[in-house]
Amino acid sequence: MPRPRIATIRDVAALAGVAVGTASKALNGQGSLRAETITRVRQAAEQLGFVANAAARSLQTRRTYTVGMITTDTIGRFSIPMLIGVEDALGAGRISVLLCDARDDPIRERHHLDVLLSRRVDGIIVTGRRAGTRPPIDAGPGVPVVYAFLASADPADCSVVPDEAGGAQAVLDHLTALGRSRIVHVTGPAHHHSARVRASVFPDSLYGAWSESWGRQAAAILLARGQHFDAVACGNDQIARGVTDALREAGHRVPHDVAVTGFDNWAVIAEASRPPLTSVDMDLAGLGRAAANLLLQAIAGNPATGTHTHPAHLVIRDSTVAVSP
Amino acid sequence: MPRPRIATIRDVAALAGVAVGTASKALNGQGSLRAETITRVRQAAEQLGFVANAAARSLQTRRTYTVGMITTDTIGRFSIPMLIGVEDALGAGRISVLLCDARDDPIRERHHLDVLLSRRVDGIIVTGRRAGTRPPIDAGPGVPVVYAFLASADPADCSVVPDEAGGAQAVLDHLTALGRSRIVHVTGPAHHHSARVRASVFPDSLYGAWSESWGRQAAAILLARGQHFDAVACGNDQIARGVTDALREAGHRVPHDVAVTGFDNWAVIAEASRPPLTSVDMDLAGLGRAAANLLLQAIAGNPATGTHTHPAHLVIRDSTVAVSP
DNA sequence: TCGTTCAAGGAAAACGATTTCCCTGACGCT
C-alpha cells in the first residue's frame, strides 16, 4: 500500500468541509466559530491522527517552544538532577529541551551554539561544573540565557548558583549546636572553586582530592597529628565516607567520638556509609527549576539579571550526634 | 536603538545583489554559480551574521535533523553514558537530541511522543531500565524507532541490549581460570530481569537488593552457612562492595581467600572499594552509539530489525586473583 | 549567419501552519 502521507491541516479542513483557516481556528480555539463546527473539525483531526507540524507553526508564530541546554563540561552526575528540574519546569509550559554536550571544547560549544541559534530556540540554559564562573556565551540579541550552577563572568547576566557557603555554614552551625568545638575540614583540591568556598567557613582545612582514598589518608594524617578533634566536616560525601571508614577501623566511634559530615548528599554514598552521612543537599533539581523559571520569565519579556543563590539544606543522618556529657 | 531584526536570506541576497534563490544556492553549494558570486554571497552572510532558520528549512526539506530520546523511567545513572554515546554518534551527522523523561508515566510518555511527532523528528530512541522488554511505542508510520538497553516486546522492532548473560559468563570463566571452583552469586531482587539474567549462569544464587547493606548481609549469611566458598560473584558493584567489606571485617582476605566481582563497572564504587573491584562493563556509551547508528541507517532508508546484543567486557582489578597453590 | 548548447542566475512555486482581512446573512432597532 502507498504509505499514507502524514495528515496536514489541509486534509483536516477538507474532511470537515471548511477552509484551512477555519480549521486552524477550530483547533486552536481562536476566532468565533459555532460549537458544531469546532467539534466537526476536531473529530476530523482525531480521525486523521492529525498533529500540527511544529516547524510550520513556529515559522509563523516566531516561537519554537524549545530551549537549549548546554553543558560546559561533560554531562554527568551534577547535570542530571538539574536537567530533571529544568525539564520539569519547562514541561509545564510545553517546552522541550535540546541537550548539548560541549565537553569542555570551545569549538564544540560554538558549534552547538550555532545549531541552537539556527533552530531559533526560545532561550538557552548554560551549565557545567568546572569553576565558579565562566565567560558568557555569545548568543546574539533576543535570545535569553540563564546560567545554572556556575555563574557567568559578566555580573549583568542572569545566573543561579547553589549556596555552597551557606551549606557549609549550616554544617558548622549544626556541629556547634551538637557541642562539637574542635572541627576539622577535609576537602578536595585547593585550586577547585567549590573546595575553597566550602572551606571558607572552617578555621582548619586539609586540601587533597575528591576521593574516598584521600578521605582515608586524611583521617590517618589527623590521627597522626595527635591533636584532639571531635568532628570532621568533609568537602564531599566520598571524602566523608573514607574518613568514616578509616576512623572506625582505627577504633574511633563515629559519631560518638567524632562526628562526620559530607557534602552533595549523593544518596548512593551517603546512605551506604556506616553510619549514613549527614550531608548538605544543594537541591540541584530545585536549582534547575529556578533557572528554568527565570528563563521562562525572560522569554516572556521580564529578564532578570545578576547572580541568584539557591539555598542548600542539611540532611541529618546518623553520622552526627551531640557530644556525650 | 531598534533591535536589529535577525538577518534572513533575503537580507543576505539584497546585500550581495542577487536573488534569494541564488543566495540559497551559493550558501548550500547547489546549482552552478560563478565562484565570485559565491564568495560575495558568503561574505554578505558572514557580515550579517546570517544563520539559516532551521524551521523554514525543514519545512521544505522534510528533514529536521532532530531525534527524540525517550527514557521510560527517570533519566539516571544508566542513561547518561548512553546519552553521551548517542550524542556522539548523532553529532557527527549534525543531528540534535531532544530529551524526554517519561518517569514511568504512560500519560507523560504519550504526551512526549506527541510532541516529538509534532516536531517531525527524524527518529526516536527509546531507553529505560526497568524490565527486559517493554511494549512498543506507537510512533505512526515513517518514524523509525530504536530501543536501547531494554528491548521492544515486538521482536520485529529494532533493539540493542547489553549482553548481560555474556558478561556474567565472562566473570564465571575468569574465576574458573583463576582456579576458583566454589562460586556463589549474590544479586538483586528475584523479580528483576537483570538479576535473573545475570544469575542464570551461576549454579548458586542469593537474591536480595541492589545495595551495599544487602551485600554485607549476604556475606554474613554465607559465612553462617558454613559451606566453603572461594569466590563471590555479585550482581552489581554495590553488592560487591558490601560483600568485600563484610568479608574483610570478618577476617577473610579478599582476594586471596575469596575473590569478589562486581557488575556495571561503576567507577565511583568499583575503584573506591578495597580492593578495587573486578567488574563487568556493559559499554553503555558504545551501546548508545550502536543504537544511534542503527537509527541513522533506518533514517537513511535501511531499517534493521530484531534485537541486537552489544558485547560487555570484563575489567580486571585487584579483587580477583588466582588461588594460592 | 544561424541554430545549439551551456553556464549563470532570476522568478515563483512549494512546504504547513497562523492570522488578518473581508464578505455574507441574520438580527435588532427605529
Added chain:
DNA sequence: AGCGTCAGGGAAATCGTTTTCCTTGAACGA
C-alpha cells in the same frame, strides 16, 4: 423599510527557506 451590528467563516498574505523551472547571453560548430 432601512440601517448598523455582529457572528461565522472563507480567501489570501505571511513566515524563511529550498528547488524547480525559465530566461538570458555568450560561446561554439557547421
